Amino acid sequence: MRKLLRHPVVATAIKALGRNRLQTGLTVLGIAVGVATVLAMMAVGAGAQRSIEQQVRAAGLNQITIRAGNWRPKVEESDEAIAHQGDARESLRHPLERRRGDVMPIAFHPEDDPMEKHDHPTARQRLGDLEAGLGSAATMTFDDAEAIRRLPGVQYVAGGIHENVRVHLDQKRWFTRMHGTDVMMPSIKRAWMFTSGRFFTAREQDRASQVVVLGQVVADRLFGAGANPVGQDVSLWNQSFEVVGVITSATWVVRPAPGDDQFDAVYMPYTTTQRLLNLSKLNDITVTAESSGDISRLSREITRLLRVRHGIGDHESDDFTLITQAARALTTGGLPPSVARAVASNVAELEKVTLEQLALTMERASRTMTWLLAAIAAVSLLVGGIGIMNITLLSVTERTREIGLRMAVGARRRDVMRQFLFEAVVISTAGGLIGVIVGVIASIGIARALRWATVVSPLSVMLAFGVAAAVGVFFGWYPARRASRLDPIVALRRE
C-alpha cells in the first residue's frame, strides 16, 4: 500500500486532488450518492425478487404431483354439483359411499360416516371431487418413484399414501388426514417449520417404525395448545405410535387451520403405512424440480416414463394424473370448490399451466423494475460524471504549465493522458467505495426500517464499483485527452 502510494502517478494524483480538496470531496460525494442509490435499489430489487421466489418455492411451485388413477369429472356432473351446492350430501356423492358396509375396514373412511360429527369440512368439501377421487387407483409403486428419482433435473422425490384416520390420545380423538410419506418431505415442503422435535429419519423409514409427526392443529387438539407432545404415544388403527415432532407453517401466508391438508394431518413413513395396511401401492408421488423453469420439461418426461413403465399404449389414456402447482392452486386455493371444479373441468389440460407462465409474469415485472433502477442509476451517475469532468478540466487548466513541463522533460502524450485519467478514476472509485459502504448500510437500514427484504450480492457490489470506475474513465477521457493534446510551448508560457 505504501509502495503504491509512492508510485509517481498515484502520488501525483493524490497531490493534485488534494489541491482542490473541496471540489474533489463534493465530486466524490456525488458519485457516492449515485453508487449508493444504485446499490440500495439493486438490493431492494433483488430482495423483492428473492422473496417472491421464496414464496413461490414455499408454495411449492417447483412441485409436480403425480396421482394414481386418471379421473375427471364430467362437465354435466360439475354443473349439477354447482346447481346443488346447497345440499352438500346430495351433490358430493362419492363412489366410496356406496361401498359402505363392505368388508373393507381400511377403505372405510370415518369421514363418510353420516353419524360422525364434523367440526371441519370433509375431504371432498375442501379438496373437491377432482382431488378426493384421485389416488385411489393402485397403479403406482415405489419403483415408479425410484425411476422418477433418476430423471435429470429432479431434486426430490417422495412417494405418498394418504388416508383419513382417527388419531386417539386416551379418550380424546381427532379425525384427520394421514400422510404416509418419505423422509424427503421436509425438504420439499419448504414452508414447514418444526415447533418441536424432528421429522422421522431414514432409519425409521427403512424399519417401518411406528413413529408419527403431528401437524400443529392435531397436536393442539389432542395435547392442548402449547404442550410438547414429543415422546408421547398416540394411537392410529389401534396401534401405538410415538410422536417424534410437530410441524407448523413457516410463513405468514399460510396459517395452520383445521381441515387444511398440511397441518391438520399426521405424517409417518410410507413404509409403516404399507406394512400396517398391507399395501404396496402409492397414492401419489411428489417431485420437485431443481429449477422451477424446468417443470414443463420434467412433466413431459415423467409422463413418458410412467406410460412406458405402465405399458400404456399410444391410444390409451394415462393411468395417473400429473398435477403442477398452477392446477393445484386452482383446485385447492382460495376459489370455492364448485367454481374450482367448473374451471378445472372446462380448461383443458390445466396442469400444463406451469410455473413458466408465472415466471414470465414475474420476469416482466422485475424487468420493469430493473429499467426503472437503471434510469435512476444513469441519472445520478451522469451527474456525478459531469462533476468528474468538471473537476478534471479544472485540474487540467490549473496545471497547464505543469503539463508543459512534464512534456518538456520527456512525458509522452499518453503519459499525460494516463495521469489525468487516473485522477478521474481515483475520484470515481473513491466515490464508488464510499457509495458501496453507504449503499450496504442503507440496504440494511431499509431492511430494518421498512421490513423489506434486501439482498446485497457480491456481484451487485462489484457491478456498482465497476460502474463507478467506468464513469471515471468515461468522463475523465475528454479532459485527459485535452491535456495530452496541449502544445508544450503554449503550455509552458501559460501563467
Added chain:
Amino acid sequence: MIDVHGLAKQYQVGDHVVHALRGVTLSAAAGEFVTIVGPSGSGKSTFMHILGCLDRPTSGRYLLNGRDVSTLPGDELARVRNETIGFVFQGFNLLARTSALDNVELPLLYTRQGVVKSDERRNRAMAALDAVGLTDRADHHPSQLSGGQQQRVAIARALVTQPSLLLADEPTGNLDTTTSHEVMEIFARLRRDRGITMVVITHERDIAAYGTRTVDFRDGLIVSDVPNVAREMVGHR
C-alpha cells in the same frame, strides 16, 4: 552535436503569416557553449524550441547527434527530450508544494524503460542536486528556496537524465546579478567537467560572454556569430 541547415518557421496569426525563422544555419560541436542574443521577436526562442524538440521547423533540417529529428513523431521527440536534452527556463518551472528532490526526479518518471525505481530515482536526483550544491535543500519546497536556489534545482532536474545538450531560455532573467553569475558559473563548470553542450539565450551581454561563441539573432536570421576568446580565458581563470 547540433547541425541546423536552412531552418525556417512560420506561424499563422490571424490573417497574416509570421516568419519567426527565415533560414537559420548553424553548427555546434559537442562541448561548445553557445550563447544566443537578440531583441524580442528575433526568433531566438523559436529556434530554441526547435533545438529542444518541442517544436518542428516548417522547413529545413535539424540533425541532433547526426540524427534528423525534424520529422520524428511525437513519442520519439519526447524520448529525445528525455534522454538527450535538458531544459532550464527563465521561470524555473518547478512544481509547487513538491520537494526539490521530487522536482529533480521528475524526468526519471518518463524514461524509455518506464518509471525508474524509487531508490535509484532518489540516488540519481541526489547526485544531480550535488552537482549544483543543493543536497542540503533536497527536502525544501520551491517556496522555501531563493530564486538562485530554485534555478539550481531546475538545473539539477535538467541534468538528472545526463543529457548531452543543455538548453536554457533566459535562465538569469529572474535573478539578480550575483546569482546570475553563480548560475552561469555552474553552466560553465558543467561544460568543462562533463562536456555538455550548452545553448543559452540571454539579453545581457555579460551573461552572453560566458559562451565560447555568441550568436546574434535579428528578424529570424543570424546576423553575427563570433567566438568569445576573452571569456575562454575567464572560464579558465
